[in-house]
Amino acid sequence: MKADAMARSRVIPPLIGFGSLALSVLAFEVLIRLNVISKFIVPPPSEIAMSFERIIVEEHVLQRFVATGSEVLTAAAMLTVVGVSIGVLLFQVDILRRATETWVAAMAAAPIVLMYPLFLVIFGRSPWTIIMIGFVAALPPVILKTIEGLAGTRRVLINVGRSFSMSESQLFWKIMLPSALPTIFVGLRLGLIFALINIVGVEFLINFGGLGQLINELAERYDLAGTYAAICFVILVSIIVFALTERIERWLTPAN
Amino acid sequence: MTHIRTFGFVFACASALLLAGTAARADDTVKLSIGQRGNWDTSVAHLGDKAGIFKKHGLQLEMIYTGGSGETLQPVISGSVDLGLAVGTQGAMAAYVKGAPVRIIGAQATGAADYWYAKNPAIKTLKDANDKTIAFSSNGSSTQSVVRAFLSEFKLTAKPQATGNPTSTLTAVMTDQVDVGWASPPFGLKEIEEGKIHIVAKATDAALVRGQTIRVIVANAETLVKRKDVIDRFMKAYRESIDYMYSDNPQVLKDYAEFVRVSEPMAKRVREEFFPKSLINPDAIHGLDTLIPEAVNLKFIPAPLTKEQTAELIQIVK
Numbered sequence: 001m002k003a004d005a006m007a008r009s010r011v012i013p014p015l016i017g018f019g020s021l022a023l024s025v026l027a028f029e030v031l032i033r034l035n036v037i038s039k040f041i042v043p044p045p046s047e048i049a050m051s052f053e054r055i056i057v058e059e060h061v062l063q064r065f066v067a068t069g070s071e072v073l074t075a076a077a078m079l080t081v082v083g084v085s086i087g088v089l090l091f092q093v094d095i096l097r098r099a100t101e102t103w104v105a106a107m108a109a110a111p112i113v114l115m116y117p118l119f120l121v122i123f124g125r126s127p128w129t130i131i132m133i134g135f136v137a138a139l140p141p142v143i144l145k146t147i148e149g150l151a152g153t154r155r156v157l158i159n160v161g162r163s164f165s166m167s168e169s170q171l172f173w174k175i176m177l178p179s180a181l182p183t184i185f186v187g188l189r190l191g192l193i194f195a196l197i198n199i200v201g202v203e204f205l206i207n208f209g210g211l212g213q214l215i216n217e218l219a220e221r222y223d224l225a226g227t228y229a230a231i232c233f234v235i236l237v238s239i240i241v242f243a244l245t246e247r248i249e250r251w252l253t254p255a256n
Numbered sequence: 257m258t259h260i261r262t263f264g265f266v267f268a269c270a271s272a273l274l275l276a277g278t279a280a281r282a283d284d285t286v287k288l289s290i291g292q293r294g295n296w297d298t299s300v301a302h303l304g305d306k307a308g309i310f311k312k313h314g315l316q317l318e319m320i321y322t323g324g325s326g327e328t329l330q331p332v333i334s335g336s337v338d339l340g341l342a343v344g345t346q347g348a349m350a351a352y353v354k355g356a357p358v359r360i361i362g363a364q365a366t367g368a369a370d371y372w373y374a375k376n377p378a379i380k381t382l383k384d385a386n387d388k389t390i391a392f393s394s395n396g397s398s399t400q401s402v403v404r405a406f407l408s409e410f411k412l413t414a415k416p417q418a419t420g421n422p423t424s425t426l427t428a429v430m431t432d433q434v435d436v437g438w439a440s441p442p443f444g445l446k447e448i449e450e451g452k453i454h455i456v457a458k459a460t461d462a463a464l465v466r467g468q469t470i471r472v473i474v475a476n477a478e479t480l481v482k483r484k485d486v487i488d489r490f491m492k493a494y495r496e497s498i499d500y501m502y503s504d505n506p507q508v509l510k511d512y513a514e515f516v517r518v519s520e521p522m523a524k525r526v527r528e529e530f531f532p533k534s535l536i537n538p539d540a541i542h543g544l545d546t547l548i549p550e551a552v553n554l555k556f557i558p559a560p561l562t563k564e565q566t567a568e569l570i571q572i573v574k
Contacts, residue, residue, distance in 0.1 A: 206420045207394040222350040
């Protein structure tokens with residue numbers, strides 16, 4: 001089969017993906033069993049797989065998975081509504097955009113997670129502290145990419161809209177927003193990465209909530225296989241959230 | 257000719273410097289990972305080193321401070337450091353049971369200096385904390401064991417709540433999210449002196465805690481065999497450092513105050529009020545009869561350690 005045909009195939013790319021993953025796991029297993037990698041630093045993948053049942057039954061990982069997943073989804077919903085709205089506002093009000101865009105960009109690099117005591121004061125020792133840190137940390141890429149997406153709408157499309165005597169509102173909803181959607185989704189994906197990292201990090205740091213807290217506890221008990229198994233669940237949250245985002249993007253932009 | 261002489265002189269100087277360097281390197285390097293920087297009990301290596309005690313025993317220390325017991329233990333197991341100080345006793349048991357090359361070579365803290373405090377003036381003693389919330393750091397931690405001991409020994413109906421480290425706990429207490437917080441001195445003493453909070457209980461108020469070695473000094477099993485002489489010298493110097501810390505030499509309090517950035521009177525208060533010398537005595541592991549069942553209960557180990565396992569795990573270096 002030619003390279004082009006392989007790339008177009010629906011089956012082969014995922015097969016290559018899973019195959020690579022399986023090979024990496026196998027390589028780790030062999031290297032650990034040969035003592036090239038210490039099993040006291042990285043447990044063998046087979047041991048991690050065996051520990052899944054234990055952490056599901058004894059550590060109630062599924063409840064914690066749901067807790068972290070709900071925090072991420074809540075932060076994602078807030079990001080979509082608030083982040084995109086702020087982006088649109090800054091795009092529309094030029095002076096506001098010029099006044100704050102640099103600050104927003106600078107905020108993207110700020111280690112918001114270190115401000116957790118402040119969030120604890122405001123929101124208490126509740127999931128809202130975790131959600132809000134994730135939300136605030138993830139806001140800048142969503143805002144910036146929304147501005148970028150709207151600013152990048154091709155002039156010709158706007159001119160076509162105007163030639164049809166569209167109102168400003170119609171221009172926005174029917175031309176600019178659909179045209180900006182792919183870029184907005186890039187921002188949302190970036191934001192979700194920031195949110196997930198911060199949410200699990202804060203759970204770990206303040207020992208509260210879902211998977212982050214469990215990872216902390218298992219690490220303190222030197223349950224390495226359990227720790228890595230719990231990390232696999234964090235990856236699962238990430239996969240689910242990204243799959244959902246992709247679905248929503250496809251649904252909103254059928255032309256793509 | 258002059259050039260040759262000059263070259264000869266420079267060469268001689270360089271050789272002398274190199275030899276001096278080699279002499280300095282003759283000291284054996286001991287790499288340490290140490291948890292909970294700034295506590296009096298975790299400052300033994302720092303203060304002893306500053307006083308030249310370890311140097312006297314031909315040791316040069318490389319100290320890395322960590323955020324918790326797990327972080328302290330991991331580099332010991334991987335062999336990237338020789339010794340870990342302030343590793344949770346039950347954490348060390350957990351690692352040993354899973355086959356990790358770790359051995360307990362001394363006690364690091366028997367009993368605990370942690371204290372519990374409140375902002376609300378109505379809470380004066382633990383009895384006043386009934387039906388109120390009382391903090392511990394995290395599930396499976398030594399502070400949780402202390403709170404459990406408080407509840408059972410004083411028949412309290414207080415509600416335990418995990419609040420994380422002393423900083424986040426203080427925030428929770430000051431904002432009325434938790435009634436009784438926990439801290440480890442010198443943290444919080446400034447707030448006590450300012451009258452913002454007051455001490456409600458000390459960990460040692462619980463009889464169970466007074467008799468338990470909650471943190472230990474661990475060594476990598478291979479290091480313990482291969483560098484036995486170095487570890488012996490380290491433990492000698494460690495004991496000498498403890499004697500120095502409780503001597504009337506004022507320098508030790510000056511050094512500690514500078515190390516943790518507190519005043520000298522506060523440094524003295526930390527030593528006199530919270531850390532009796534017996535608390536940091538490394539000579540014996542106490543309270544195994546309660547520590548082991550608790551370790552099983554908290555899922556650190558699947559079953560109690562056998563006598564043989566205990567003997568292999570605990571090898572106190574005298």
